[in-house]
Amino acid sequence: MNGCVIRGTAWHAPETSISNAELVASYNAYVARWNAINADRIAAGELQALLPSSEDFIKSASGIEHRRVLDKAGVLDPDRLRPHFPRRPKEQASVQAEFGLKAVEKLLDKTGYDPKDIDGLIFACSAPQRYFPAVGIEIQAAIGMGGWAYDMQMACASALFALQQAKGMIDSGAADAILIVDPEIMTGINDHRKRDVHFIFGDCASAMLVERADRGPGGWRVIGTRNETRFSNALRSDFGFLNPAERAGGEPYEPGLEQDGHRVFKDVIPFAAGVSRALIDTHGVTPAQVRRMWLHQANIRIIEMVAKRVLERERTEDNAPAILKTYGNTSSSSVVMTFDLNSADMAAGEKGVMCAFGAGYGCGAALVEKRA
Numbered sequence: 001m002n003g004c005v006i007r008g009t010a011w012h013a014p015e016t017s018i019s020n021a022e023l024v025a026s027y028n029a030y031v032a033r034w035n036a037i038n039a040d041r042i043a044a045g046e047l048q049a050l051l052p053s054s055e056d057f058i059k060s061a062s063g064i065e066h067r068r069v070l071d072k073a074g075v076l077d078p079d080r081l082r083p084h085f086p087r088r089p090k091e092q093a094s095v096q097a098e099f100g101l102k103a104v105e106k107l108l109d110k111t112g113y114d115p116k117d118i119d120g121l122i123f124a125c126s127a128p129q130r131y132f133p134a135v136g137i138e139i140q141a142a143i144g145m146g147g148w149a150y151d152m153q154m155a156c157a158s159a160l161f162a163l164q165q166a167k168g169m170i171d172s173g174a175a176d177a178i179l180i181v182d183p184e185i186m187t188g189i190n191d192h193r194k195r196d197v198h199f200i201f202g203d204c205a206s207a208m209l210v211e212r213a214d215r216g217p218g219g220w221r222v223i224g225t226r227n228e229t230r231f232s233n234a235l236r237s238d239f240g241f242l243n244p245a246e247r248a249g250g251e252p253y254e255p256g257l258e259q260d261g262h263r264v265f266k267d268v269i270p271f272a273a274g275v276s277r278a279l280i281d282t283h284g285v286t287p288a289q290v291r292r293m294w295l296h297q298a299n300i301r302i303i304e305m306v307a308k309r310v311l312e313r314e315r316t317e318d319n320a321p322a323i324l325k326t327y328g329n330t331s332s333s334s335v336v337m338t339f340d341l342n343s344a345d346m347a348a349g350e351k352g353v354m355c356a357f358g359a360g361y362g363c364g365a366a367l368v369e370k371r372a
């Protein structure tokens, strides 16, 4: 086995931020208009009035205070509540490839890597902008890489499912260096008309470069990975190419994101903690030997409870840092961002666990050790 090392990570979040106050004001304006338009049917008992959202609820239930977004005006427009990305001609970079490239360029800059020395690119995120050609191939072409690229999806666990694939290829000798890119435009997937989900997500792109351990010192040795899936409808998006075929007439159909937040909350805590514990047990590592967990930034209470179960001690900003207050849940990119922002202080030989979980359900975990 060649051994696999994380050479570097990088991320790019849009400059523009939306506060809870701004988000709630636009949501409540939408609710007031909807209730006014439907007043007669609500009075007749045919429809239920929509309830307003609240800043206090969002902060206490999720820990999120701001989220970075690519198009603030569209998301906050009560008549729209979604970003606006005007359709681009084929000759122009697609929105998601362009977004991913910003993280990739930072990573190439940081690591000094020549794209020609990278064998493959895995574009791993909750949803690609189109089915084909793969968005990853567009990024591959833009940076002048040879080799191959493909797109894969495993919702918020995508980056760590991709890491397991990359590690397998590197260990077996099928590739020497692989780039993983996770451009998450979650404001495009989320349904901002739903009170219980409108505040959760933000946009961010992350990138991670993994390579053979013998290419040089430094970086993070990937000791092991563990991926598990369990089917659940508690977090679901039915958006897809069969949507038009599902309708007899020409009526529009726009399936949004659906979530039973309470169910997700209850299910993912034991799932993520169990996968992480099984991973460290397999490699003979005790909770006390894990200096830090970099967790998917879904919800502050989930972070606290998963960290406590795995580490067998109270969560602190040192042993399981949280960045969701500022960025929201940025799906698969969040675990890479959390790692990137909170790993430079660790000493050679110290170990940590990355763990990401989400729709599917899918959970991916990686046990890593800082190298000298």
Ligand code: COA
Pocket (backbone or CB within 6 Å): 052, 053, 054, 057, 058, 061, 062, 156, 195, 196, 235, 260, 261, 262, 263, 264, 265, 298, 299, 302, 329, 357, 358, 359
């Ligand atoms: N503003 C004000 N009140 C709201 C609200 C909002 N935006 N959304 C829901 N509420 C209300 C509910 O109607 C409910 O009222 P009731 O008690 O009168 O029925 C109350 O708040 C509690 O709702 P509940 O859904 O039980 O809240 P919760 O404590 O479970 O928190 C989530 C909701 C979504 C924050 C939480 O369940 C969660 O984070 N789940 C995991 C979601 C997640 O991480 N998804 C991504 C995984 S990758």
